[in-house]
Amino acid sequence: MVAIVAGHITKFGKRKENLLQLVAEATIPIITKFADEIDFVVVSNTYSGEFNSMSGLNNLIATYLGMDYVPSIRVDNTSGSGGSAILVGKSLIDSGIARRVLVIGAEKMSEKSTKQVTSIIASLLPKEERNAGLTLPSLAGLLAKEYMRKYSAPRESFALVAVKNHHNAMLNPYAHIQKEVTVEEVLKAPIIAEPLTLYEFSPISDGACSILLTSNEESFSFTERPVFIKGIGTASDSSSISSREDIISLRSVREAGAIALKNAKVEKVNFAELHDMATVLEIVEAEELGLLKKGEGWKAYFEGVTGINGEMPINTSGGLNSKGHPIGASGVAQAYEAFLQLRNEAGNRQVKDARVGLSLSMAGFGNSATVIVYGAEP
């Protein structure tokens, strides 16, 4: 079994620093204390080639951090890279290959135009679907339209996700977007993918986040309050959206969640960090994970259930929607938010009596999903 014993994050946003500098900002506070203990580095990043003209990123990072001889690998699983990197880090420890694994998530996106970023990210689609003009944000529009039709959900449901996550981000000094929005402002903003508007999509962000993993047994020699990975589940779906039997379900999320909760022997979590690249995804994912009732998840947003003080707080960090979504960093930053919440260190966005949390790191449009259940106790 594996625990998180340390973590650090950069402010997400349009940053002047380059990719390696962002990594250093997130990581130096950890390695200043524990450099000699770390025996493996796992880097979560997808687009350093496309965005930054860099390859062999893990080795470049290790060298930049003065850890030239520490073995390292890069994990690329698009938007879900962070969850996959933690899975790999945990597996390295469970298998005995490594003892203390530094997981670094990072992406530097803002040097490209929005059209270029959209195009680069759409390269995860099969060529026939990409050639039709399909993009990741466009699929969120399709999902929103179908969700509204199937469940008679009002349009405002999705806007309320953006309102909540913008509010939560105001409580997170590391979040990209520092601005409250109202339902009216969300609905009146420029449409990106009908019916969803600008405020309902994650921004293009730069950022990095690092966490240190050890075995449960060793964890207490690193910190008095380790956060334990109680369960982890990963699952995949077809990369071809047109080949999926049900275009509005997220099969990988459902399966990964069931595996993680079963492994963790947990039925209820106190908070969740979900992959809200678009507002509608937060609702559908929460339903697939059993956090909200299938087809009725939207109702929770009218009742404040998912707010920090609600029954099922979701995306206390501001989520991808407002904290930002530097692709490779996002899944690691979710784990870091769980680390803070379960150590009672989340400041004025702290969930009261948080003992068990969950994160969903998702690739593409549910192309794969990694769900992690965290606990303040093993």
Place this chain on the structure above:
Amino acid sequence: MIYSCKNCGYSSFVSRARCPRCGSTEIYAIAENEGRALLCWKLTATPEGFEDSYYLCLININGKANAFCRSNESLEGDVVEENNGICYRKTKEAANN
């Protein structure tokens, strides 16, 4: 254009080396591209090399495979033909009567 498995008939809009249903590697491109547009929705943030806005349509080709194509207007409900990612209207949706 869709791709069909010679062994089991599984059809898909995307090309594959192996059938996900039966495992056969005998997959053939077949010249079927007509179907009904099940859903259309507008996209206004588009990738490099594409128009600044267009409608995307999810279409079903002859009951065999779903596919995507784009158009400069909504074709929801219409019979369309897909060609190289673009949809062309064949028959307008019949008026309710």
